[in-house]
Amino acid sequence: MAKPKPKYYVVWKGKETGIFESWDKCRIQIDGFAGAKYKSFKTKQAAESAFNKSPKDFIGKNTFESELTSEQLGKIGKPILESLSVDAAFDGDVMEYKGVYTKTRLELFKMGPFEGATNNIGEFLAIVHALALLKKQGNGPPTPKRGALYTQVSPLRGDKGGLPVYSDSITAIHWVKTHKANTKLKATSENKSLFYLIQRAEKWLKENKYPNRLLKWETKAWGENPADFGRK
Template sequence: MAKKRKFYVVWQGKRTGIFESWADCRAQISGVAGAQYKSFETFEMAKKAYNGNYEDFKGTTKSKSKTLSPEELARIGEPNLYSISVDAASSGNPGIMEYQGVDTQTKQVLFKMGPFAQGTNNIGEFLALVHGLAFLKEKKSDRIIYTDSRIAMGWVRKKKCQTKLAKTAKNAALFELVARAEQWLQKSSYTTTIVKWETKAWGEIPADFGRK
């Protein structure tokens, strides 16, 4: 019987990301004090975990993948459709990356950037969120903005893209965009409310590229 495929998330290690073999994962955590990693049965689960916090996923996978109870769904409520949603997709870590922002209700694409060579999903999520903030400010819109990435939310709060990805000739243009985004955060103010998209309750974020 064929061995079931697993995906390994490394939140803290020599390199972070999603790896498709235990050997690759082990290479990133070997000798690293306080390494944070976990295996998942599907890429979708791994992506959600990588975009979240280690503390939320270090328990059993089953407890995190169960269906929400009616009480939990009622507490979360429905998404605010007077909003825009942003998301990114990367073919690898690093890999070809792109991001977009859409109208949450109609899924009309409001902006789309890429593809960029040697990017990561986290960088894309960060750029998408900053682009969305700038877009709404330019339009003088009071809509909220949804993202499914807690990492991107944290980076925006810190006004810094805290990626460990190395800058190369191939991704130099991407890093220029990152620098511009950081500069915008440093020099600009915004009143837009950033909200975490509740994937478990609402399904994939409307800006999702559908490449699971």
């Protein structure tokens, strides 16, 4: 039988405040104390960080807690917020994809559903869609445009190479870099329009250069991709 993982309990308001390494020790501080405020965390690092912040930022909220070590998190670093993030959702053989501005989660585009697809194809199309949109609009951070799904951009650039694009699919990133969606999916009457989009995306990649970096979204360190459909 697997040994249960330890939890760390933050008590912001109780007989004594602090971080406690067992429920029994935590309970001593909150039992009989009116208005006690406390919450458990998966790692000591998360507990220490939370203890120095307001309990209202954590109590009753499903906040992400990375289970990676401090050393692992340090090597990965933090995501670049001045960027675009893309993701695909796949249910059975129906796929859709979208892209958002990472910093604000502003939705920039959403496509689908497409039948007879795969998740990696969705990620591939989403990355190319993001690159084409950035090139068309100047590679700067977006601002909302009333009445339109797409956005205008300010003249500011994300960096010297334009805004990076995040995807959590290594396969799709590789396909984009090689200008080829190397899928084993077969073309059928139901996914004819999808294969047209794939061919159009491959053609765009062969005919256009882009300065943007394609980066892997590190889910284990940062939580779900900002473009995630939230269906897991």
